[in-house]
Amino acid sequence: MPAHPHVLPAPPALTETERDLARWEDDGGPAVHTRPGPQAGQWLRIAAALTERLPELAGREDVIVTCEEQTRSGAPAAFFPTQAALEIDRSLFAPLKPAAINPTQVGDEENYPVAWGAFTHEAAHAAHSRWTTPPELRGTALDAAAQLLEESRAEHAHLHRRPGDRRYLRAAVRTLVMDGFTSNTPTDRWQAAGAAGLILARRDAGILDPDETEPLQQTVTAVLGPDLLNTLAGIWTAAHTTADDNDRAMLEHARAWCQALSADPAGPEPAPDPTGRRGELAEVIGKVVGAVMANEAAQAAARSRSEAARTARTRAKAAQAAHARQAAETAEKVFAPGARPFTPDSQRERARGRRALSPVTGTRPPTRAEKAAAGQLARALRAAAYRERTVTVTASAAPPGRLNMRGALARDAQKAAGATPTAQPWIRTQRRQGPTPPLRVGIAVDVSGSMRAAAAPIASAAWIVAKAAALTDPDSRSATIAYRRSLTAITTPGRAPTRVTEFHADGGGHSLAEATDALTAGLDLMTPGTGRLLVIASDGCYRTHEAAPAAERIAALRASGCAVLWLAFDPDPHPLPGTTLLQLTDPAQAAPAISKAATAALAATNP
Numbered sequence: 001m002p003a004h005p006h007v008l009p010a011p012p013a014l015t016e017t018e019r020d021l022a023r024w025e026d027d028g029g030p031a032v033h034t035r036p037g038p039q040a041g042q043w044l045r046i047a048a049a050l051t052e053r054l055p056e057l058a059g060r061e062d063v064i065v066t067c068e069e070q071t072r073s074g075a076p077a078a079f080f081p082t083q084a085a086l087e088i089d090r091s092l093f094a095p096l097k098p099a100a101i102n103p104t105q106v107g108d109e110e111n112y113p114v115a116w117g118a119f120t121h122e123a124a125h126a127a128h129s130r131w132t133t134p135p136e137l138r139g140t141a142l143d144a145a146a147q148l149l150e151e152s153r154a155e156h157a158h159l160h161r162r163p164g165d166r167r168y169l170r171a172a173v174r175t176l177v178m179d180g181f182t183s184n185t186p187t188d189r190w191q192a193a194g195a196a197g198l199i200l201a202r203r204d205a206g207i208l209d210p211d212e213t214e215p216l217q218q219t220v221t222a223v224l225g226p227d228l229l230n231t232l233a234g235i236w237t238a239a240h241t242t243a244d245d246n247d248r249a250m251l252e253h254a255r256a257w258c259q260a261l262s263a264d265p266a267g268p269e270p271a272p273d274p275t276g277r278r279g280e281l282a283e284v285i286g287k288v289v290g291a292v293m294a295n296e297a298a299q300a301a302a303r304s305r306s307e308a309a310r311t312a313r314t315r316a317k318a319a320q321a322a323h324a325r326q327a328a329e330t331a332e333k334v335f336a337p338g339a340r341p342f343t344p345d346s347q348r349e350r351a352r353g354r355r356a357l358s359p360v361t362g363t364r365p366p367t368r369a370e371k372a373a374a375g376q377l378a379r380a381l382r383a384a385a386y387r388e389r390t391v392t393v394t395a396s397a398a399p400p401g402r403l404n405m406r407g408a409l410a411r412d413a414q415k416a417a418g419a420t421p422t423a424q425p426w427i428r429t430q431r432r433q434g435p436t437p438p439l440r441v442g443i444a445v446d447v448s449g450s451m452r453a454a455a456a457p458i459a460s461a462a463w464i465v466a467k468a469a470a471l472t473d474p475d476s477r478s479a480t481i482a483y484r485r486s487l488t489a490i491t492t493p494g495r496a497p498t499r500v501t502e503f504h505a506d507g508g509g510h511s512l513a514e515a516t517d518a519l520t521a522g523l524d525l526m527t528p529g530t531g532r533l534l535v536i537a538s539d540g541c542y543r544t545h546e547a548a549p550a551a552e553r554i555a556a557l558r559a560s561g562c563a564v565l566w567l568a569f570d571p572d573p574h575p576l577p578g579t580t581l582l583q584l585t586d587p588a589q590a591a592p593a594i595s596k597a598a599t600a601a602l603a604a605t606n607p
Contacts, residue, residue: 006176007079007125007150042098043067043090049103050119054086057123057162065119076175077118079125081132086122088115092175109168113296117172120165124158125150131247142265146254148194149239151176152201153250156240159206169207171296174289181285186276190269192223193232193261195281199288201236212291219284231260327517334487334518335479341486344514356486359447359455359507363499370464370500377468377595381439384603385473385531389431397421401428437605438475439531441465441598442519444512445490446538447482447505454569454587455505458537461591462491463500465598470496479522485509493522510542512576513549520553525562531602532562535594540566540574547576554578563604565597 050065062084069090071078077088092115093101102108109116129150133143155169177198185191195216203213221229235256242249258265333342341356366374394401397411407425414421443465445451445458462480469476480490484507491497516534519525525532534557542550554564558578566579567590575581582593 006075006077006122007081007129007147008073039098042101046093046098046101046103050086050088053103054123054126057120057158057165058127059161060084060126063126077122079122079129081126081129084126086119086126088119088122092118113168113171114175115172117168117170118175120158120168121155121172121176124154127161128154128157128244130245131250133247133251137251137266139268140266141258141263141269142251142254144269145257145265146250148197149201149236149250149253149257151198152205152207152236153239153242155202155207156205157244166207167296167299170292173202173208173292178282178285178289181282183279183282185281186272186274186278187219187223187280188270188273188276189224189228189261190263191272191276191281192220193257195285196220196224196229196232197236197257199285200233201240204233204237205240208288208292209295212295213288215284215287215291219280228260232257235260323517324521327521330487330514331518331521334481334489335492335522339489341488343486344511357507358488359482359484359503359505360488360490361502361504363501366463366467366500370460371467373591373595374464374467374471377464377598378471380595380599381468381472381476381602384599385436385439385605387436392430392432394428394430395424396426396428397424399426401426403427436473437530437602438473439469439478439533439598439602440476440523440525441469441478441533441535441594441601442516442523442525443478443480443490443535443537443594444515444519445480445482446484446510446512446536447488447503447507448484448510449506449508450539450541451505451537451569454537454567454590455503457587457590459490459500459502461594463497464591465594466491466495466497468595477523479519481515481518483511483515485511487511487515487518510538510546510550512536512538512542512546513553516550516553516557520557525557526560528561529605531598531605532557532560533598533601534562534564535567535597536564536576536579537567537569537590539568540576542574542576551576551578563597563601565594567593 044067047065047067050067051063054063054065055061063079063086064084065086065088067090068087071087071089073087075089076092077086079086090098093112096112101112133146137143159166159169180198181195199208199213199216200220202208203210224232235253239250239253242253255265261270263270330342330344333339341358343356395407404425404427407423407427411421411423411425414423443458443462445454445462447455458480462478466478466480469478477493478491479493482488482490482503486507488503490501490503519534523532524530525534534554540547554576555578557564564579566573566575566581568575568581568583569585569587573581573583580597582597584590584593
């Protein structure tokens, strides 16, 4: 059975070099002068950090951890109960450089799962291996069997406290198991039982998966037979439920193990069978370890993808929040009372040296036709916002409600028959008026030089929509922004205009993205529950740096459920993606078109 020097009653005997280094100076001084390596300080820091982290794994604060270039036990990691010491081989952290290792930082163990798995295994021994083999039995087959059973028992107990450490123990399975099996290991009963006690017992402890251990299951079944393997499985299962300090029970389990394999408990371990096929166990355990590593790699990749997706969502939310704050600031500057034209940062460089002039040329009283159009639109919006009353019919055994005679007779019959009455003869009908959704309409009108013919019709439409919204519902709002390089408010949210604001179109540039931001923030166009509509009046002849950000804003609005209408008057319009194009031959048709779209948006709203 392979040696498992993970829990040693005492450290190995000192070497000659160690004894020389331990001599006092007055006895002649150390016979050997050693110089610490260039990274010795880093490994001392790592060992101190591991010592600091050990209590969270083992629940003990008295254990000192050391990182050795070559462990004294010869194992990759070991725990010395009598000295409360734990050693770990530095090579387990490869290929990381010591400066890149920081166990003090929780989560850093993700960078060296194999080393952390071996560390966790020894921490499990520190927490749960509270029994020892009597000195007179050490080195016997009984001792070897007991230490074998303790391997999976300690990990099983550890997982009950810290189930999240499973993946680290799995990552270290090669380190904890494979070193004991080589190409010279014969496939005899004692060795096969040892492989089962190390691998299949970890399966039953919840560390490995059945599909990963299936190759070894078949091999040891062929060597031991199903009955003997079931007997051994019963022994390690019983060991998993044994208390940490119950040395008598653990020794009895080890005795039963030896007896099942016809080995003398008081004698040495059985000698390897020279006729056994050599290397078979190492090969099949290699397959098990390979399957475990492949599954761990797949799970690590899945965790990495999940973490990347979570990080991307977090960044997207942060970017969205930052954009919302920027949009709110833009809306505040554009819609502030008496505000001058606002030039966004994206246009400041192009507008440098030029004063942002307002396209507004003045105001006029609304015409009779415009007043009539506003009233007609208000009536249409109120009709679109109306929701039928919801009717709820409930049945009950007692009033209030309308008595249903058939149900009453059925209830009387149930009572006469001595049965529990279940009929509910009283029918109650409740009618509730549904909520009326408000309207949100944002109009962005292009006032570059190519839109000169649309200026007067859009100014009229802006007043009509704003007036109708104010007449429809106290919570309904609309706003209009004239955009070129700068943004100028024509109508503002929550303020019913008394006069029509007129403007001309003779500017340059297109700040549609920023105009959309201001309208979105000022009217809350992203929030469901209202009739939401964004109207863009433009020919769409934009440069790439102007069209791309505007298309992103439009896509976000459409995704939130806001309708986006593109009004075009040019014979060859270029609407941005995601908009509903309405090409008008006469700019005077703008007001009816906007009114129709607003009514449709309100009618389709689910409050």
